[in-house]
Every structure is written in C-alpha cells, then in structure tokens.
Amino acid sequence: MATYYSYEERTYIGNGLIWLAEFNSEAPMIHIGDCTKLTLGIKTNSIKTPQNMTGGGGNLNNTTRISEATVSITAKEVQSQTLALALWGHAMKGVGGTVTGDPVTLLRGGLNRVGRTGMSNVQITDNQGVLVDAASYEVRSGGIYLPPSADPSTDTPIVATMAYKYPPMDTIEALTNTGKEYHLLFEGLNEAKSGKPFVVDVWRTSFAPTTGLDLITDKATELPLVGEALVDFSKPPGESRYFRAEQVM
Template sequence: MSYQPQYFLGQGKVFIAQRDAAGNPKAMRWLGDVDDAKISLKTGKIERKESWSGERGKALSISVDKEASIDLTLMEFSKENLSFALFGKTTSTASGSVTGEQLTSGLLVGDRIPLKNPNVSAVVITDSAATPATVNPSKYEVDPKYGAITIKDVAGLTQPLIAAYSHGAVDSVAIFASTPDDLFLRYEGINLAQGGAPIVVELYRVKSEPLKELSLITDKQGDMKVNAEVLIDSTKPADGAMGRFGRIIQVSTA
C-alpha cells in the first residue's frame, strides 16, 4: 500500500448550543463567519531532577492535570453574537410613541442631548412655562437616526424642555447583564488539503470569557475575539470512546 500523506487546511462553520441535563446539545446556533478558530491544550506536571549525578538531569515527569481552551474570532456583529461575547441580555423594543420625556435642565446653545430612543420622527418640544408653549423648531435641530437634539436658541424658554415623538423598533444588548451557561460547541468543517473531506470537532462543555476589547473606531474591519475554557464533562464515561473533553471526527468519503 502506498503512503498517503494527510495534511489539513480547514474552513467551516462553528455552532454553539445550550446543553440538556444529560450533556447533550439542544438546538445549535451558527456563529456566522468565524475568521479564526484555535484549540489549545496543555498539561500540568510534577517534575523531579535527580541530585546524584552532578548533572541535575530530569528523572521524573508526571502529568497531573489537563487544560484546554478555544479561541474564536467572530466577524459578524449580530445581536446574538454580541450577547454571547459581552455576557449580554438582548431586548427588542417595538415601535411606538413617547410623551412627556423631560430633558435635562440648564441647556445652552450648542448643547446636544440624547432622547431615550433613537430612530425618531414627529418630534415636538414644549417648555415648562405655567402655560407650556410649543418650542419653535428653529430653536433646535433633530438628529432622527441617533435620537438626539441640538439646542440652537434658548431665548424665552422655560426649562426643562419636554419632548414628544415617535420611534422605530430597535434591538439593544445590555453589557454584563447575564451569567453565561456552559455551552456545547461543534465545528463542521472541510479539509481543503484532502479534497474537501468533512471533519467534525465537538467540545462538550465550554465556558466563555467576556470579550477583552471591542474596537469602536478602527481603520480595519472589526471583529470579536472570544476565548472559552473547555471543561471536563462528567456526563461522559471516563473510559468511553468520546472522551470527556471533546473529540475530532474524520468523516470517511469512501
């Protein structure tokens, strides 16, 4: 039989899923375009150097613990990915209208003040006089996309000013608003070095770290680098074929 080298050049999809009580994955969610995915392994050791030869040679090395992690570079800034990376909680706000929203007092010409909602329209500002007067739109400027007011003239106005407006639907992700669960991670890839042969990697129990940085102003395409620990899965038997951390499956195409 001739020797057949097996090289690897991988691309593919990364999925995450909640785990059920038995450690099995629930419905999986694709993370979208992932630019980089790397698994790292290491072991802790107890070592002994002998003291009889004069060379201090290593005489004993025992592996006493096992650690694994995975690094992912997410390229898609979906609300689901942001929630995953920021330990966030996603809230969807339906379109609607607001009345009686009080702006901060003491506004001066040139001040910019945000409304509580972006994507606004039909903005009407009144003042706080005994008989409230509608503020002439020439005295302020509305930035409808961002939901902000810039003051152009305060002459004759009794503050605080009061806003009424309509707004569109938005999704928001609150940072550090949830505690991450242990997740099941699955990579469904293709080995381009072997004619696109399928390969599957499963990590049974991963615990993600929060995003270390999120670049808001940059001269290149943004990404989210997420690191997750791979924890031992006690639902798997110690002597089982699947292992207790994960497995790599090379799918036969024969």
C-alpha cells in the same frame, strides 16, 4: 514480519461555521457569524523529579498533567448574540413602534439623550401646547440636539412632550450574566480535501468576557473570545469528556 501501514496525505485547510447552544439546553444552536480563527489548545503542567544518584543531573521522572483545554475564537461580525456572549450579557430583539406624549426636559447647548435610538417623524410640543419649530433642534440617532442660544445666561429648561417613530433594534445589556456554559459545534470543512466535513464538538465551554470591543476603528472590528473546555461528566468511559473531532476520509 514487518507490518506496513497504509498512508494517505491529509493536508488541512479549514473553514466553517461555529454554532453555540447553552450547555444542557434543548434550544437550537445559534450561528455566531463569520470568524477568522478557531483554535483549541491544551496546556500542561510538568512535575519533574530530579535524580540525585549520579552526577550530571537529569530527571528521575517527569509527570505531565493537563492544566486546561483552551478555546480561542476571533469573530469578524457583531451579531447580537455574539456580543451578548462576549459582554457576559443578554440580547433582546425589539420591534419598531410609535410613541406619543413622551415627557422630556430639554437643555440648550448640547445633546439631550431622550426618545429612542434612531427615532424619526419627531414632533415636540411645549408645556403650553405649542409645537416647537423643527428648525430649532436637530434629531440625531442619540437624541435631540439643541444649539446654544445667543445669550446662554437666559436659557431655561424646555419642558415638553415628544411624539416619534422608532425602528426595530436589538438591545444588548452588558454584564447581566456570569458563568454561562455552552456546547460549541464547529461545522467545518477541509478545503484541501475538496471540502470534506471536519466537525468538532466541544461539549462544555465557558468563555471569559472579551478583552476588547473596538467601537472606533478604520477596519472591520474583530471580537476576540477566549474560553475553556470544561469536563463533561455525562460522557461515558472511552469517550472524551472535553471535545471530539470527526473528519470524513
């Protein structure tokens, strides 16, 4: 007797959130921001054994092995934690504050990288205790700009102290971490099925540094992240040691 299997149409149009936590960490997962792509791939390596018993060629056997399981993400936001991951670095959250008596040496004819990013309420006092006229310099996000004087040959460094306020900011230190591994969770939904959940866990993921961080662009920056799903030997037999997908029917 023939066996008939039930059929249910399962078109998939996916959206969702990507969460990351360090592998084997008890810390909560961090949302990496809006992404336009999440792709899981499986690459294989075929070992072919040609047959030589008859003419015409062909293979006696074809053994296929998995060479790697890949993870590819395109992030649309520059969240600090995502940047740190992409740059193999770490992110630090800082609070704003006030600085007084910051010693600086200023040169005319360019930008002096002094103070703190985004500083305001700047006052510069020379080494004689005289307040420098604010009209003689420009406070920029990257420091203090002093225009060239009428006779640059007479210029001497200005030894001074600065007082200023600076805003809260995140600092990302690049290339300070290597080989970090993450548990990746895709908290997805299937728009073609009224938003029913489609959830994927990638148990152990390692990302390479990003191949490109566009800092000057005429459109929203995309941050490509490419990694690999590595084996997680803590999973018991019968469960995937790489990733698991669950969809609500």
